[in-house]
Amino acid sequence: MFVRALTLRDFRSWDTLALELTPGCTVFVGPNGHGKTNIVEAVGYLSTLSSHRVSSDAPLIRAGTEQAVASATVVNAGRELTVEVELNDGKANRARINRSPCRRTREILGVLRTVTFSPEDLALVRGEPGERRRFLDELATSLRPATAGIRADYDKVVRQRSALLKSAAGALRRGSRSDEGASALATLDVWDAHLAQHGAHLLAERLSAVHRLAPHVSEAYRSIAPQSRPAYIRYRSTLAGVVPDEFLDPAREPEGGDVDLLIDAFHVELSRMRSREIERGTSLVGPHRDDLELHLGDGPAKGFASHGESWSYALSLRLGSFALMRTDGSDPVLVLDDVFAELDRTRRAALATVAADAEQVLITAAVADDIPAELRATRFAVEARDTDRGRVSTLTGPIVDGSDL
Template identity: 70%
Template sequence: MYVRSFTLRDFRSWDDVTTDLGPGSVVFVGPNGHGKTNLLESLGYLSTLSSHRVSSDAPLIRAGAERAFAGASVVNQGRELTIDIEILEGRANKARMNRSPVRRPREILGVLRSVLFAPEDLALVRGDPGERRRYLDELLTTRRPRMAAVRADYDKVLRQRSALLKTAGGALRRGSNSSDGVGALATLDVWDGHLAAHGAELLSARIALVHELTPHVAESYSSIAPESRPATIKYRSSLAEALPPEFSDPNREPESDDVEVLEAAFLHQLSTMRTREIERGVCLVGPHRDDLELGLGDQPAKGYASHGESWSFALSLRLASFGLLRAEGSDPVLMLDDVFAELDRKRRSALARVASGAEQVIITAAVAEDLPAEIDARRFGVEAVQGDSSRISTITPLEENVC
């Protein structure tokens, strides 16, 4: 798979640009803060419908503009599809495939498969559980686009149920039997059923994904840091106390009836936690409370891994994603955002070996000297100039096309 060309309008620092890429390696070289990362962010957004840098869409729209546009022509095994999305502030975004509107933006998911490794990935090891949940869910929706709808349905039910818990908890603290409080308690069972149904499907998919990822992570980490302790990953669920003992075995093969088993455990745990949830006004059970545990030897990576080990683990998670997607028959687009400057020589070489074998790799670098000699790539210069209301980035092909 590769991006043949892409177009941006009013996306971050980009006013209006169209650039042809094609298979192989491409490097965008330019000073920090001039718009290189914005290019990869736009392609990542087309791939996942989210940014790896911000949680909302508003910052993606260039200052002074009302909307942003990102589009790409993607070639996969000889078939070319064009996708684009219009990002609108305060309104629902609009997406198209082959210039025909789709009902929901998530219908373009899966057309562009990508793996992005960026400096922010250190948070996968050192950050909060939400970073690791997001890593799993983005990979899930890349492989199985329908999981985006499952996650959206779960989040919608979670918000509604959380609001009911706050209403019921408020009435309980006031010692009142208000109609709102009574109504919230009466409808919680219905929302428990919806939450368990959607949550069990999401949880089952995550557990199966971690099972598939485990050997890829171990192999990737061993190749990057062979002298270090072995790397392990394990899914930790907030339903653990309600699950059958066999679910605690990390080597257990996912089974066809897992969703039903998980849904029953979910409902049991919700019933057990009902009083505490009402008292606190929050939902204490479900995939939104789970974590991906990262281990080095007998210790957790978070808090115990050195700086180099943390970088190695973050890189291993991305390389594991790449390996898993590649095993399904088509290379995802590999994007490397100014990461070679952060890595030592050994880790640079390990990443370069993977990059050199990818169908397409898109790299950003502040200076060309940061790139390993193993990477043979076309180069584009990126530079930002001051516009009327913001900086505007430009792309210029460089005469020397080999780094």
């Protein structure tokens, strides 16, 4: 899989960009803040419908405009598809595949698959559980695009259920002693059923992704840091103690009846936690409270791994994802956003080895010398200038085969 053409309009610092790309390695070189990362951010957005840098779409729309457009023509096994997303300020985004409108933007998921490694990935090891949940959900969606719909349905249920717990707190505490309390409890029963249904499906998708990812992460970490303690991942669920311990073991092969078992487990745990949820006014059970545990040896990586070990683990999560996605028969596009300068020689070499073998690699760097010599590349120079329309990025090149800029 590779991106043959990328077009941007009013995306971040780019008023317009029309870029032809080829398989192999492409490097965008330029000073920090001049717009090189915005190019690969757009590619990542067309793959996942999210940015690896910000949590909302608003910053992606160039200041002073109301709409940004990103479009990519993707070649996969000889077949071309063009995906396009319009990001609208204050209105719903719209998407197209080969110029045909999509009913939902998430219908484009799966056309372009990417794995992005960036400095922000250190938060996967050192950050909060939400960072790791997002990583796992994006991977699960790349493996099976229908996961996006499952995740959207589950998020909606959690919002509605938590709103009920908060707005009807008094009535819920009074319970069946009043008509209002009985009505609120009946409504909560309905939302419990929805949460169990959607939560079980999302949890099953995550557990399947962890099962497939775990050996690749362990192998990647072993190749990057052979002298370090072994690394392994494990899923931590709010259903621990309700489902058998081995159910959450990544070595366990997921089974067809898992969803039904998980639905039953959700009902048991929701019943047990009901009084506590009513008291606190929020949903305490479900995948939105889970975590992907990262272990080194006998202990957790978070809080105990050294700086080098943390970088190795973050890199292993991405390289493991890349190796897993390749098993489906098509390389994802590998995006390396300004990371070579952050890595020591061993980690640079490990990353360069994978990149040299990938079908397409998109790299950003502030300094051309940060790119390992073994990565022969087509290079573009990126710079920004101030205009009456604000700061605008421009592109020059290409320069082929690693010639000096």
